[in-house]
Amino acid sequence: MRRTDYEVFDLGDFALQSGTTLRGAKLAYKTHGSLADDRSNAVVYPTWYSGRYWENEWLIGEGMALDPTRYFIIVPNLFGNGVSSSPSNTPPPFDRARFPHVTLYDNIRAQHRLVTERFGIERLRLVTGWSMGAQQTYQWAVAYPDMVERILPFCGSPRTSDHNKVFLEGVKAALTADTAWQRGWYDTQPWTGLRAMARVYAGWGFSQAFYWQERWRDLGYTSLESFLVGFWEGFFLDGRDANNLLAMLWTWQRGDVGATPGFDGDTERALASITAQAIVMPAQKDLYFPPEDEEWTVSHLRQAELRIIPGVWGHFAGGGLNPEDTAFIDAALKELLAR
Amino acid sequence: MRRTDYEVFDLGDFALQSGTTLRGAKLAYKTHGSLADDRSNAVVYPTWYSGRYWENEWLIGEGMALDPTRYFIIVPNLFGNGVSSSPSNTPPPFDRARFPHVTLYDNIRAQHRLVTERFGIERLRLVTGWSMGAQQTYQWAVAYPDMVERILPFCGSPRTSDHNKVFLEGVKAALTADTAWQRGWYDTQPWTGLRAMARVYAGWGFSQAFYWQERWRDLGYTSLESFLVGFWEGFFLDGRDANNLLAMLWTWQRGDVGATPGFDGDTERALASITAQAIVMPAQKDLYFPPEDEEWTVSHLRQAELRIIPGVWGHFAGGGLNPEDTAFIDAALKELLAR
Structure with missing residues (x-):
């Protein structure tokens, strides 16, 4: 069921890493809670591959870590998800098969503009997300290290592995x-x-x-x-x-924080530059983001804990379908936010 | 490269488990070595999904366990592989999309006729195979327990799991x-x-x-x-x-030794009926025949050892591409044959 209760941030003519300019680019987002007067309670929680903002809401709620009575939670929609600028909603000539290639860094640059220009936020308490949302989380921490205090990427990686x-x-x-x-x-x-x-x-x-x-x-x-x-x-x-x-899918396949300007493709150096505190949460039986890959990631981070989501739900441990997995992620979010 | 150095056993009108009769059914096979006068040195080594008899030969050779100077090794081709009766080589009206559904039990019944009628063999020293070849191995041991002395199924299961x-x-x-x-x-x-x-x-x-x-x-x-x-x-x-x-693929998806006549779908009872000595060899990182499934299998066999092929080659650890994996399988075959 398609929902329409979102806001749009007009990016205008938005130059992409590929060199193409996405004209009239639109970043759609949904917020939960209120921004504190000192703007200290903001959380960014990006969407995942094919996910829309309303499909993130299972992890938001009163009494949960992402509590809208405490935090101002911004859920930006990934370019291409049909809510933000996408092949399906962009007018010709950049519609459908001509929609330009967008990187994760492009996404995070757009989200950064939203967060800073629309809301005047200078620090983020937390960035978190599932899957490609986790990839955006890492990308945030690499692109804006002075801004991101904590990250909790679950079932996702800073670089899309060859497998x-x-x-x-x-x-x-x-x-x-x-x-x-x-x-x-x-x-x-x-x-x-x-x-x-x-x-x-x-x-x-x-x-x-x-x-x-x-x-x-x-x-x-x-x-x-x-x-x-x-x-x-x-x-x-x-x-x-x-x-x-x-x-x-194009965005996902090219995911690599090493592609952030200034790192010249060096993923390990990009990871080492992250200053945020991190709890990295792969799922035990995830078949495309296996825990061994995130062991590697954590070995390159300054202050990170690897905490594996146990059980059999695989990648969808992070999808909000299994209450035990949701509780496990929520508990880690609470712990990280309390630090 | 297609080869033609094989023999054909004419099964005539071959009634299948589905009820359809495959008329003029042909079981193509290749043999290596000579059958001993007392017919005591026969090994059956069936092909795998899409494999042809020549694609089994990497595990056969002088000095290897499957040594044609010691054993008479029969490589029967799976129905549907393009050498035995298949959609591609069966004349109308049972050609192409009308080729009937064939089960693993049908395959083993045909192979049993080859082995007993053409060669007069009463005992098999060993049945072994990779993947669907392993599935046929289990099927042999369940269907003809008095005939099969040893089995070494690698990277395959007695029942195709739901995943x-x-x-x-x-x-x-x-x-x-x-x-x-x-x-x-x-x-x-x-x-x-x-x-x-x-x-x-x-x-x-x-x-x-x-x-x-x-x-x-x-x-x-x-x-x-x-x-x-x-x-x-x-x-x-x-x-x-x-x-x-x-x-x-149809054959594979329906793989289940419990579907052998007499077991009424009871896979565990079928496994418990196996009298052959077994070394069961899943590959450590096989993504569709994972080792945990074969732990389950071994728990239902009378005299079986689980021996996991280590390393990163996954399912193709059993495909003959990696010399270390081949040596590991060969060593186990030697050990089992020496018992």
Whole structure:
């Protein structure tokens, strides 16, 4: 269900790392809570691959770490997600297959303008996010170290690993194998491709043990096939546009904090430059952001703790579906915010 | 490169578990070595998903466990692999999209006829195989317990797990998203779909750490993309037919020794009925036959040892590409054969 209760920050003509200017660029965002008079209570919580701002709200609530009665929580929408500027909502000539390539750094630069220009915020108590939201979290900490006090990236990495790129190649190949995709110039969605993409994703999103234990029953499904159709195909048919998905996939595949200006591709140096306190939370059985990768990340951070989310939910441990995983993440957020 | 140095066992009108009769069914096989006068030195080594008999030969050789100077090694081709009866080589009306569904039990029943009728063999020293070859190994041991003395299934399971089924759904969806597939009635291969399938497979076949360590360099590739095209797309374009791949995929998804007549779907009882000595060898980082699944298998076998193939090659630890993994498997085969 599409929601419209968001605000828009007009970026004007926004020059991208690629060299293209995204004219009339729009960063859509949603806020929760009130900004304190001294502007000291701001949190940024970016969206994930294909996620929209309302799909972040499971981690926000009174009594939770992200408590809108205490914090001013800004949820910026990733470019390409269909709410911020995207292939699906940009007028010609930069619409659909011609939507320019946007990097994670471009996203964070836009979010930085929102935070500083619209709200006059100079310090962020916390940046946190799931998956590509975690990647944006790292990108924030590298691009604006003096501004970011704490980070809690969950189920995401500062650099998209080669295996992760390959997994995404499979996803992309399935979507674009559908002739109805028409290289992005479709008038109706390539439904077969979207459903194929969903089935490819299904094996990656949850762990082997999740399926062995039939934990999809926890989500109210009564057979494996009904889960594949109801959850996975439903997920990718829920207002998600093929060109948008491909645009965000491009962003994801190129994710690397080393690509931040000034670091010349040196990911390790970029990580070492982070001054924020960090709790880094991969999920135990995440198949595309495996914990071993985040061990590597933490080894390059100054003050970071690796805290693995236990259990069988794999990548979707960070998706808000399993109350135990949500409680585990929330507890870590509380602890980090209290430091 | 297609080879033709194989023999054919004519099964005649071969009734399948599905109820369909595969008329003029042909089981293609290749033998290595000579059958002893007392017929006591036979080994069966079935092929894997999409593999042809010549792609098993890396594990056969003088001085190796599968030594053709000592053993009579029979390599039967899986139905659907393009050498035995398959969609691509069966005359109308059971050709292409109408090729009947074949189970692993059907395969083993056909192989049993070959072994007993053509060669008069009553005991098998060993059945071994990789992946779907491992699944056939288990199926042999359940269907003909009095005949199978030893089994060494590597990187495969007695029952296709739900996660494995889901992984295959993704593979299938990518292939069939290509409109050129035409529900199996193509005149030329659906190339886009085959390449999409290859890219989906690429993330599953090797582990995350394999890609992190760029172990594709061991195989002579100079970039990740050249590995995806050269190895993976090349793999699925190498004489592999879309309908054949779908036929074998059907067989794989339904793999379950519990479906052997007499066990009424009870996989655990079927496993407990195995009398063969077993060394069960999953690969440490296999993403679709993970070691934890084979721990479960071994817990239901009477006399079995779990011996995990270490390292980062994932499922393809059993594919003969990495000399260390091959040596590890070979050593276990020698040990088992010496018992």
